[in-house]
Amino acid sequence: MSTSQLALSVLLLPVVGAILLAGRGWRLPRTFTKIVGPGVVWASFAATLVLFFNNASGDFTYWTWIKSGSFEVPFNLLVDNLSIFMCLVITGVGALIVTYSVGYMEHEDGPSYARFFTYMDVFIFSMLLLVLAGNFVFLIVGWAMVGLSSYLLIGFWYQRRSAVLAARKAFVMNVIGDAGMILGTFVLFVSYQAITYSGVFRAIAGLHECVYPRACIAPLAHPLDSPTLELAAFLLLVGAIAKSAQLPLHTWLPDAMEGPTPVSALIHAATMVTAGVYLIGRMHPIYDIATYAHGTVAIVGAVTALFAATIAIVQTDIKRVLAYSTMSQIGYMFLAVGIGAYAAGFFHLLAHAFFKALLFMAAGNVIHAMHDEQDMRKYGGLFRQLPRTSWSFLIGSLALVGVIPLVGFFSKEQILGAALSKPDDSLALAVWVIGAATALITGFYTGRMWWMAFGGKPSPERPVAVPHEARLVMMVPVLILAALSVVGGFIQTRALGIGPSSFSDFLFPVLGRMSWEEGAGVVVAGLVTMALATLLFLAARRFYVERSWKPWSSRLPWAQRLLERKYYFDEIYDSAFVRPMDGIADVGLRDIEKPVFDGVVVGTGRAAVAGASSLSLTQSGYFRNYVLVFVGGAVVAAVLLLIRANS
């Protein structure tokens, strides 16, 4: 099988699964769904592994989708180390999560069970299309389709009003991003007359005397700026921000937790929300030149990281804590790609996919054991009762905090180290300060989550006194991810200044290396940050288990309130956009729709009736009347003809 066929099969295997499960698939025995749903994702993962081990690369055009004059849109897949890496994350973590869903969704009835796996397979396909697409048109198609599958899965329990509202919110927010993507693509197409990545990047390289791939240039050494590229980069950034739930288009992600937990793990933690990071990495030839947009990426990432981490401190719903933590960690990735440390950003993407999918699935096990109770205040003391889930959750939490030697330490500290050591860049230093502060807050809220849910004594309000550990099919994926969170960091230990850098070497052909050396203080700074974050993780025990320290919120009630209302973003959007829009719609209905449009339509009908009834007076019914008119007309016509003939 050639590389191009292999790449196509990676993409199409999930579609085959979705087609098999859609429609009447649920009439077959449930085992069919259980095998086909995860099976196709595993098959796709296997095909990706073959691509990976063959060191495959290339830009394969399969057919021409649109051809009109000189405008041509091919269907081409770009296989390079970046897209192979993304496919590995999507299909690998995806396969684990879809397998986990086999157990988690067990309580659904037949049609819903098959529907869930259909949606999951469609999502995997859309995400693969997004990362494999070799041109902007199919990028947008994939981009919109992940938005659609996210909508379908958030609203999976469509009998619940809150789920439907959350799905709608996510969809609307994502469409804002889609609009940015489409406009950005228009700008690029109009400026460079190219729609494929290779065409656009070649045109940019030709115009700006830098060479693709980026490895050959020193970015920012000669900042070549271009208003067109800035515009395109900002518009694409809108898409990235909306999809990755960064400020200010973030409000949909916490609500998206209305979906089933495997969906939160796969779509709203591991894959879809990292699409923005992928986009900026993929578009790095543009962002390397568009320095303002590039700086904005870093600022947005840093601010979101801090912002979301502070909100996570006061959330009581375990999934919402994880949702805000996801926003925060994606902020780190934005921060990394925003300062040009692309490989560090993608390494954190990998690490985050491991430990956040792990946390979500372990949380799913807990929620299952607690009969769908998600309020952490009503847990407590789960550590002894759910040992395997608890240990996995602890590993995930510590990886999130960034405790050595878990994967989170190496990825997060590498980002911070890159920011700290970037020479002559006050922006990088500023985002380092924010990033380090966020790392400390991360330690605290993760500790709070851990101690509240698993530490101490069982809460009196707990719905289940003696919970049961999850079934094997739900436990094995969690344990695999826990193992990966432990050992994953050892492929890239640059944060300690020693050891391998296999990950950044792998992405080097596409993304290049950082153009600056990491300074000497990086290791020390990293270890200090890690130590402080760990201390805060432990300090949370004093607040939430022993209660020997007074809650911080008793001293700062206004801060607690501000955080609990999530900085009033929903309220601000509600009064700034939703209610004025409702008002405009009401005015439009009352003052425009009814009088003008309805008036025109009804008026046309009335005018026709009135005209017809007045004209019908001429229909006297008297034969001789008609003849008289006819003869009179003939005479007039004859007279006119005579006059004309004689003149």
Place this chain on the structure above:
Amino acid sequence: MSGLSIGGSQIDASWFLILAAILFIIGTAGVLVRRNPLVILICIELMLNAANLTLVVFSLQLHNLEGQLFALMSMTVAAAEAVVGLAILVDIFHVRDVEDIDELSEMKG
């Protein structure tokens, strides 16, 4: 003025046209003023024949047989038209005895 040679004597064509015009006007007036449906049909025939006469006269004058051919055609059509008209009238007479065409004004709008 060019004459027409009919039966050895020369007659000016305009006489025939005047005759046709008079016949046509009589027919038209009949259609307009008479009320009996049958008489109206007869008047329509009169108008048609006036037209036929004109066709034949011009055909002779211009030495073009198409006019006479057209007159024959028009007679055929007139016959068909008379059949249809009479059939309608017969049908109406089945239902009621119509002496005044103005009684047939059910199609008033």
